[in-house]
Amino acid sequence: MIRFLSILIVAAASLAAADLRVTTGDRLPQELADYLTREASVHWNARHARIAALRNARDLERRQQEFRGWLTQAMGGFPAKTPLNARITGGFTRDGYRVEHLIFESMPGFYVTANVYSPLNAQPPFPAVLGTAGHSATGKAIATYQYAWIGLAKRGFLVLAFDPPGQGERSEYFDKVLGKSIVSIGTRQHDMAGTQCLLTGSTFARYEAWDGIRAFDYLLTRKDVDPKRIGVAGNSGGGTQSAYLSVVEPRLAASVISCYMTGWEQLWTVPGPQDAEQDFPGFLSAGYDFGDFMLAFAPKPVTMLTGIQDFFPIAGARATFAETKKVFSLADAEVHAGFFEYDDPHGWSKPRREATYRWLTKWLQGREDDGAEPQFPTEPEANLNATPTGQLATSLGGETVYSLNLKRAEQQFAGRSALRADAAAVRKTLVRVLDLPARASVPAATEVETSRQTEARVTKLLLETQPGLHVAAVLFEPTATGQHPAVLWLDSRGKGTDTAGIDGLVAKGTTVLAIDLSGWGESAPPAGKSGYSGDWQLAQRAMLIGRPLPGIQTLEALRAYDFLRTRPGVDPSKISITGIRDGGMIALYATALEPRIASATVKEMMASFMTLARAKVHKDRIGSVVPGVLSEFDLPDLALAIAPRDLTLHSLRDALGNPLDRRIVEQEFAPAVARYANAKQHFRIED
Numbered sequence: 001m002i003r004f005l006s007i008l009i010v011a012a013a014s015l016a017a018a019d020l021r022v023t024t025g026d027r028l029p030q031e032l033a034d035y036l037t038r039e040a041s042v043h044w045n046a047r048h049a050r051i052a053a054l055r056n057a058r059d060l061e062r063r064q065q066e067f068r069g070w071l072t073q074a075m076g077g078f079p080a081k082t083p084l085n086a087r088i089t090g091g092f093t094r095d096g097y098r099v100e101h102l103i104f105e106s107m108p109g110f111y112v113t114a115n116v117y118s119p120l121n122a123q124p125p126f127p128a129v130l131g132t133a134g135h136s137a138t139g140k141a142i143a144t145y146q147y148a149w150i151g152l153a154k155r156g157f158l159v160l161a162f163d164p165p166g167q168g169e170r171s172e173y174f175d176k177v178l179g180k181s182i183v184s185i186g187t188r189q190h191d192m193a194g195t196q197c198l199l200t201g202s203t204f205a206r207y208e209a210w211d212g213i214r215a216f217d218y219l220l221t222r223k224d225v226d227p228k229r230i231g232v233a234g235n236s237g238g239g240t241q242s243a244y245l246s247v248v249e250p251r252l253a254a255s256v257i258s259c260y261m262t263g264w265e266q267l268w269t270v271p272g273p274q275d276a277e278q279d280f281p282g283f284l285s286a287g288y289d290f291g292d293f294m295l296a297f298a299p300k301p302v303t304m305l306t307g308i309q310d311f312f313p314i315a316g317a318r319a320t321f322a323e324t325k326k327v328f329s330l331a332d333a334e335v336h337a338g339f340f341e342y343d344d345p346h347g348w349s350k351p352r353r354e355a356t357y358r359w360l361t362k363w364l365q366g367r368e369d370d371g372a373e374p375q376f377p378t379e380p381e382a383n384l385n386a387t388p389t390g391q392l393a394t395s396l397g398g399e400t401v402y403s404l405n406l407k408r409a410e411q412q413f414a415g416r417s418a419l420r421a422d423a424a425a426v427r428k429t430l431v432r433v434l435d436l437p438a439r440a441s442v443p444a445a446t447e448v449e450t451s452r453q454t455e456a457r458v459t460k461l462l463l464e465t466q467p468g469l470h471v472a473a474v475l476f477e478p479t480a481t482g483q484h485p486a487v488l489w490l491d492s493r494g495k496g497t498d499t500a501g502i503d504g505l506v507a508k509g510t511t512v513l514a515i516d517l518s519g520w521g522e523s524a525p526p527a528g529k530s531g532y533s534g535d536w537q538l539a540q541r542a543m544l545i546g547r548p549l550p551g552i553q554t555l556e557a558l559r560a561y562d563f564l565r566t567r568p569g570v571d572p573s574k575i576s577i578t579g580i581r582d583g584g585m586i587a588l589y590a591t592a593l594e595p596r597i598a599s600a601t602v603k604e605m606m607a608s609f610m611t612l613a614r615a616k617v618h619k620d621r622i623g624s625v626v627p628g629v630l631s632e633f634d635l636p637d638l639a640l641a642i643a644p645r646d647l648t649l650h651s652l653r654d655a656l657g658n659p660l661d662r663r664i665v666e667q668e669f670a671p672a673v674a675r676y677a678n679a680k681q682h683f684r685i686e687d
Contacts, residue, residue, distance in 0.1 A: 020496035020514070021522060022448050022460040022472035028516075028523040032538070035469045037268065039545045043284040044265050050287060051323060057331045060298060067292050071247050074280045076202020076408075078210055078248075082108050086218055089386050095376070096121050097153035101386040102160075106214035109399040110207075113169040113386040114162035114215070115140055117149045122156035124224035127364035130215050130252075131161030132234030132241035134259075134348070135275075137185040139168025141381040148233070148353050151373050155357055156365065158225055160215055164237065165207050165401050166190050169385060172400040173617070174393035183617060186237075187275040191536070193401040194276020195621055198543075199609050200408045201628030205244055205277035207401050212245045216252070228253065229364045233356050235259050235305075235348035240278055243293035246302055254363040255297055256356050258305035259312060259346050264289050264544075266316030271530035273540035281627040285546030290316065294324040299331040301363040303338025305352040309345040311530050317341070336363075402616065409613035409630050418633035418640065418671075423592075426641040429632050430593055434551030442566050443559045446470075455479060456506045463515070465559040472522040473515040473560065476506045477569060485574035485598075486564050488590075489514040490557060490583030492623075494521030498580065511570050515560050517553040517586065519623055539622045548626050550582075554589040561594060574598050576646075581605060582624050585635060592641035599646035607652040607660055607668040608635045615655035639672030644679040647672065650686045662687055 054060055072078065086104040093099075100116040119126060131149050136142040140149075140161040149159045163170045166189030173183035173192070183189050194204035212232070219225045231254035234242040239260030246255045264284060273279045294302055304324075306317040321339040328337040340355040348356075354371035361369035387395040418426060430436070448460040459475040474495060478484055487505055491497050495514035502512050516522045525534030542549040557577070565572040576599040579587025584605025591600040606612060609629055612621055639647060652665045665685050666673065676683035 020460075020474050020499070022462060022474065023522055026526065028470060028472060029525050031469055032518050032523055032525070033269075035466065036541045036545065038468070039547065040264070040268060040284055040541070043287065043545060044289070047287045047289055051291070051327065054327060054330060060295065060327060060330050063292075064296050064298070067288060067296050068247055068250075070286055070288070071244070071280070074203065074282065075206040075209060075244075075248075076197065076200065078206070078213070079107060081214070081217065084214060084218055084221070086221065089388075092383070093120070094150075097150060099379075099384070101384070102218075103386050103396070104214065104218050106207075106211045107399065107404065110404060111170070111392050111396050111398045112162050112211050112215070113140075113392065114160055115149070115384050115386070117153035117159040117161065118224065119153050119156045119158065121154070125226040126156060126158040126224055127229035127231070127360075128158040128160065128219050128225045129360060129364075130212055130219075130230070130232040130245070131159045132212060132232060132238035132245070133161065133164055133167065134234065134236030134238040135186040136167065138381045139163035139170070141168060141379075141384040143378045143381075144348050145235070145238075146378040146384075147350075147373065148235075148348055148356060150376060150378070151353055151357055152233075152360065154376070155361055155369065157360065158219075158222075160219055162211060162215055164211070164241070165204070166193070169387050169391055171391055171393060172402060174391050176394055187531070191276045191622075192617060193405065195618065195625060196402065196409070196613050196615075197276070197405050198281065198625045198627045199613050199630050200405055200412055201631060202405065202408065203277060203280060204401060205240075205280070207404070208241050208277055209244045209248055212241055213249050216249055227251075231255060231360055231364055233258070233360065235352070236346065237275075237277075238348075239305075243290075246293055247296040252297075253300060254360055255300070255302040256305065256359055257293070257302065258348055258352050258356065259307055259310055261290050261294070261304040261306065261320055262312040262314075262316030263291070263320050264316075266313035266319070268541070270313075271311045272528060272532065272537040273544065274530070274532065279540045279544060281543040281548070282546040284544045289320075291320045291323045291327075294320065294337065295327050298328050299333030299336055301336040301338065301359070303340065303355070303359045305355050306339070306341040307346055307349070307352070308341055308343040311346055314341065406613055409610065412631040413610055413613075413634065416631055416633055416637070418637035421633075421640060423641040426633065426638065427593055430554075430589060430641075433626055433629060433632055434554055434589065435547050436551055436555055436593075439555075439558055439562060442562050445563060452479075463556075463560060463563060465556040469518070471515055471517060471556050471560070473513055475567070476502060476512040476514070477567075478506060478509045478511065480509060482569070483571040484509055484511045484569055485576070486511040486513065486567070486570045488557065488561055488564060488575065488577045490517065490577065490586050491580040492517075492520050492582035493580065494524075496521070501578075511564075511567065513560060513564050515556070517556045517583075519549055519553070520583075535620065535623050539625065543627060549623055550585060550589065550626055553586050554593070557586050557590040558594055561590065561597065565596075572596070576600065578603070579605065585624055588635055588638045588642070591645070591647075592638040595641075597645070599648075600642060601648040601650065602652070603650040605635075605649075605652055606655060606657075607665055610634055611668065612655045618655035619657060621655060636669040636671045639669070639675045639683070643672075643675045644682050646682045647676070648684045648686065659687075
């Protein structure tokens with residue numbers, strides 16, 4: 001069905017001279033945002049109903065078990081425990097406490113740099129605290145966190161504070177020649193490796209949580225620690241780790257989560273999804289929210305510390321706490337649900353540190369404490385280094401999240417299901433992995449504007465690919481009569497980027513439908529919030545609701561194909577797809593899924609997901625990621641469902657967008673070469 005919004009007949013000398021924009025303002029980005037929010041709202045509301053339906057401690061325990069299993073799997077599962085090989089590398093004594101420099105291996109060769117703060121004014125065995133560092137460049141050693149570790153040690157707690165991967169002494173991208181990291185410390189390193197982790201069905205959080213679990217194991221080796229009185233405390237990214245450990249480490253006796261807890265309804269739009277370890281694919285569609293981190297710890301004592309001015313919305317934290325109190329009451333443990341707020345910005349400020357002291361003193365030492373933090377000096381950060389050089393990269397070396405995930409990727413790739421699949425099986429896998437609904441009727445089309453040129457009629461369209469979600473398209477139809485071949489043109493840079501290419505096709509008598517899929521061109525998201533790009537946050541929102549962005553885009557491409565088939569003057573047996581950059585991936589998906597598509601041409605696409613997994617660094621790849629894809633297939637495997645139709649690869653790229661040598665492309669596409677062995681004329685690799 002075609003609706004005529006307004007028709008303007010104008011003249012243009014060539015496509016390159018034409019304005020191919022269909023809408024004005026931010027209509028389409030807002031439609032896309034609203035669509036994702038509607039989908040998320042369905043899951044929020046369903047969760048509210050499930051939480052309200054909890055009636056007793058048994059119901060709560062069942063939900064805890066389900067969430068613990070789900071989160072462990074979403075993280076990527078945990079490896080077998082191996083020797084910690086812990087070693088003390090130095091230390092010093094200060095007023096009321098001693099610091100030991102510690103290195104242990106949470107996995108073989110995956111070194112964790114840490115400090116142990118032991119009290120001198122109390123008798124062992126001590127209650128202990130895992131000190132999880134937030135996103136500071138110096139990890140455990142920043143002065144704000146030192147205050148917390150020292151303040152606890154002076155109160156009789158032994159504290160094990162450790163660097164997360166990508167921070168402090170564990171920079172994952174430290175360049176020995178430059179003497180610095182080539183990727184910014186903290187969240188940027190997490191996002192760099194975290195994007196690659198998604199390919200293997202894991203997340204960066206897997207490695208942070210496992211470090212915390214093994215840190216607990218280390219504490220159990222110390223005779224000066226009471227194994228029944230071990231808690232966890234952290235702020236910001238450390239609060240994130242505290243929340244996760246509250247779920248996956250059942251041996252913990254108390255928990256403090258500072259400047260992290262909120263609710264997804266409040267966080268969703270502003271500031272939006274944050275860094276890699278804080279976003280789990282399918283988290284919302286599985287029926288979970290921030291509150292489940294609190295509920296999982298019941299009936300043990302857990303508190304959330306919040307800031308009224310924090311970018312983690314205070315309204316979400318308040319709502320989550322109200323829910324937490326009600327649910328804890330089912331286990332007669334309402335007193336074990338804590339909440340503290342202070343009118344200041346994000347950070348482990350003195351008021352929140354003092355709230356930390358009060359909570360842990362009450363529940364791990366069995367006494368009341370006013371929490372007052374006196375003045376005391378902190379150490380120069382270098383004094384807390386456990387390595388001789390201040391970086392693992394220049395001392396012990398060892399594994400990184402990148403290297404460990406690459407080993408996982410290579411293993412999955414070698415055993416991927418596509419190796420044992422036929423064309424039908426590949427299609428079924430694509431439908432499942434991309435979360436594709438069935439296509440029904442031809443999408444509704446609204447004609448916005450029409451212009452005539454010497455060789456073509458140009459029509460600007462809005463296609464409704466899903467209810468309430470439109471994509472902008474421009475249809476170029478040769479003026480000559482008769483049935484014409486057609487090309488669906490997918491360019492992730494925007495449909496108007498390569499008008500010369502479109503011109504060339506139209507000049508040959510080909511109908512072209514150029515479309516901006518969700519997230520591209522006219523549907524591109526606005527700038528992101530709180531330091532994250534719009535592309536990053538768009539992709540994460542889609543994954544949170546279990547709808548990876550490439551799946552949404554593939555459905556849109558197939559719906560556009562359905563529209564093109566019904567167009568008068570188009571020969572439905574001669575419809576092909578040309579995909580450029582990430583459009584190449586969508587072209588491969590669509591062609592593999594729709595056997596009536598005549599051929600596919602792919603230009604400047606990243607060669608494979610293994611290209612990304614193997615890259616030390618990459619750029620702007622989050623929008624192309626499909627979680628867990630490498631255990632199923634890689635892009636070259638899609639030839640199984642495309643052959644013997646024509647498939648042309650032109651100037652494929654690495655994970656930074658640089659052209660690859662033809663020999664490398666041939667190696668990457670070895671499955672396609674094999675599949676086309678008896679139809680070589682239909683498969684081409686071009687520079």
